[in-house]
Amino acid sequence: MTYEPPPPCTRPTIYFVGVTTQKSSIMKVFPRWAEILGIEAEIRGYDAVPNAPAEAYRTIVQHLRDDPLAMGALVTTHKINLLLATRDLIDELDPYARVCGEVSCLSKRDGRLIGHAKDPITSAAAWRAFVPRDHWLGGGEVLCLGAGGSAVAISVSVPEFERPGDRPRVIHFVNRSAPRLDHLRAVNDGIDTDIEFTYRVNADPAVNDEIMAGLPPGSLVINATGMGKDSPGSPLTDAGVFPDRGLVWELNYRGELAFLQQARRQAEARGLTIEDGWIYFVHGWSAVVSEVFGVELTPELFAEFDRAASALRPS
Ligand SMILES: NC(=O)c1ccc[n+]([C@@H]2O[C@H](COP(=O)([O-])OP(=O)(O)OC[C@H]3O[C@@H](n4cnc5c(N)ncnc54)[C@H](OP(=O)(O)O)[C@@H]3O)[C@@H](O)[C@H]2O)c1
Known part of the structure; x- marks a missing residue:
């Protein structure tokens, strides 16, 4: 090109x-x-x-x-x-x-x-539009698949939420390669926050399934990889099980959106709240x-x- x-x-x-x-x-x-x-x-x-x-x-x-x-x-x-x-x-x-x-x-x-x-402001506004107030008093965590620009924005804005119940205790970031995670870690090291961040390099969807399986009920799983729009597929396999009463956020609203479809198939059985990128x-x-x-x-x-x-x- x-x-x-x-x-x-x-x-x-x-x-x-x-x-x-x-x-x-x-x-x-x-x-x-x-x-x-x-x-x-x-x-x-x-x-x-x-x-x-x-x-x-x-x-x-x-x-x-x-x-x-x-x-x-x-x-x-x-x-x-x-x-x-x-x-x-x-x-x-x-x-x-x-x-x-x-x-x-x-x-x-x-x-x-x-x-x-603008993303720290606009991702925070979008987050607040579907994550219930005081949701994190229930103990859920956040798994963010992808550590690019949107993940950085989320990790910068969520610590600024004033109410303790609006801030998750832990945000886990997974990215298929190390450089973006290193950048994200450097940004987060400069933030004064009570949120714990974890970082993991992984490109295998089956391993992402395992990481997701370890989340407590009420956790939020975010697809910030662009997979399903910018590239085909999903960062999870079809066998991945979303957290019980979990929240699911696909950052895109167009494309094949395989991750969103995976969540929708489990919406009723797992009691999921699903948000796309609109x-x-x-x-x-x-x-x-x-x-x-x-x-x-x-x-x-x-x-x-x-x-x-x-x-x-x-x-
Ligand atoms: N609805 C909206 O208005 C809105 C707003 C913002 C963003 N978005 C969408 O959200 C997506 C992410 O945006 P962005 O700006 O954060 O993009 P980005 O900066 O390109 O970040 C995407 C990240 O995902 C990683 N990744 C790709 N496949 C992966 C996989 N299988 N497992 C783990 N990590 C993987 C990439 O890794 P590498 O570092 O190895 O490349 C990259 O770090 C884009 O599709 C964008 O269009 C939508």
């Missing part, structure tokens, strides 16, 4: 830097949100394979910096790699971007290119669109965005 610079923008444009961007609901949702905001703007996708060469990230960030009508971008999947490859092209990082070592949003202010990490999607995009176009995301505006997006949600 070669990475060509996008053609010059002809009107204010927000970019979506991802893997299969044309398939995202945002392509239908953004024009409706632009109407709500009363702005003339378009959205363009920029696709790169996961772990793309640095050239892919430099091409899009140089374009964002140099084209006056390129207003900013939402970055998914490439949040860490993009920052590693383009740090010298970005004028300023917000505090979460500095702590997490990732950018999920690029915006411009007074000609300066600013990198933001609310996370709406929170993530509303935060970035409001940042890029310089509008305040009030609860009323979020509710309007949510209604408009839900009407366009694929069945």
Whole structure:
């Protein structure tokens, strides 16, 4: 795959830097949100394979910096790699971007290119939308499969939840290779928290089944690997058994979503609460669109965005 610079923008444009961007609901949702905001703007996708060469990230960030009508971008999947490859092209990082070592949003202010990490805020909002208040007083733990950008965001934001019952006692992270776990551990070592973090390198779904089997009732299992959307399959086998009365969070809402299907097959028998990535999607995009176009995301505006997006949600 070669990475060509996008053609010059002809009107204010927000970019979506991802893997299969044309398939995202945002392509239908953004024009409706632009109407709500009363702005003339378009959205363009920029696709790169996961772990793309640095050239892919430099091409899009140089374009964002140099084209006056390129207003900013939402970055998914490439949040860490993009920052590693383009740090010298970005004028300023917000505090979460500095702590997490990732950018999920690029915006411009007074000609300066600013990198933001919105996921700690938006993943926390999505978490709160389905994890009941004081859930962790029941003693469950969290197993997060995948230790990429979203896992970092979750591990940074959950310790900030004020009520002790809203914070799990333990979060286990499993990743198929070591570097992301090392990065995550370095980020978490800088956090003052009562949550215990564990880290394990593993790429074998049968071993993930075993790890899941050791969780107490009421635990939360997260698929933050991208498997089922960015790559085929699930990090679990079909024989994996979800925790009794557990919570299950698939971070994606589109794709074959094998992990989500595995959970759904056990929903009744195990008393599971299952959440996909839709609310996370709406929170993530509303935060970035409001940042890029310089509008305040009030609860009323979020509710309007949510209604408009839900009407366009694929069945
Ligand atoms: N709904 C939403 O709005 C929303 C928001 C954020 C993210 N997401 C989705 O959530 C997924 C994760 O996002 P991200 O930004 O965290 O991606 P990411 O930075 O690419 O992280 C994915 C991580 O999963 C690891 N992994 C892949 N297969 C694995 C396996 N079988 N077992 C264990 N670890 C495995 C990868 O390991 P390596 O380090 O070895 O590559 C990588 O560290 C993406 O599909 C993204 O689209 C959705």
